[in-house]
Amino acid sequence: MTAEPTIFGRILDGEIPCHRVYEDEHVLAFLDVGPLSLGHVLVIPKERVAFLHELSDEAGAAIGRVLPRITRAVMDVTGCADYNVLQNNGAAANQAVFHVHFHIIPKYADGSGLNIEWKAGNLIQGESLAGAIADAVDTDN
Numbered sequence: 001m002t003a004e005p006t007i008f009g010r011i012l013d014g015e016i017p018c019h020r021v022y023e024d025e026h027v028l029a030f031l032d033v034g035p036l037s038l039g040h041v042l043v044i045p046k047e048r049v050a051f052l053h054e055l056s057d058e059a060g061a062a063i064g065r066v067l068p069r070i071t072r073a074v075m076d077v078t079g080c081a082d083y084n085v086l087q088n089n090g091a092a093a094n095q096a097v098f099h100v101h102f103h104i105i106p107k108y109a110d111g112s113g114l115n116i117e118w119k120a121g122n123l124i125q126g127e128s129l130a131g132a133i134a135d136a137v138d139t140d141n
Helices: 007-012 057-078 126-139
Strands: 020-023 027-031 041-045 082-086 102-107
Touching: 007 027, 007 041, 020 057, 027 057, 041 057, 057 082, 057 102
Parallel strands: none
Antiparallel strands: 020 027, 027 041, 041 102, 082 102
16 A cells, blocks of 8 residues: 555545546546546546555455456447557656556547657567566566
């Protein structure tokens, strides 16, 4: 649990209202009050941790189960065909609210939505890096 209550914690506590689109025992989804485009939805775990790597497997699975369903609903209602799912961890990665959250951001022909620049690099030490990460995943259980 994070030390300071975040705006999302305050929403979960009922101190701040939101426009709910989905809720269950583990997850709350609601409209972003500063949307990048029509239908921009935030999906948060009810487990209060700042970063994705701190999230329990149970809470992660709960979010994974509902992200596709919420995305389909956003697409059906808004008519968007394209979208981004964004999740940031840490200030340097543009995280502004330190409670795990996923953005579902519809992308439209008018350019509204998430605009990113991707500067691809070159893979180096691929085999050893993949092996080290795989080993770390195996020991995390």
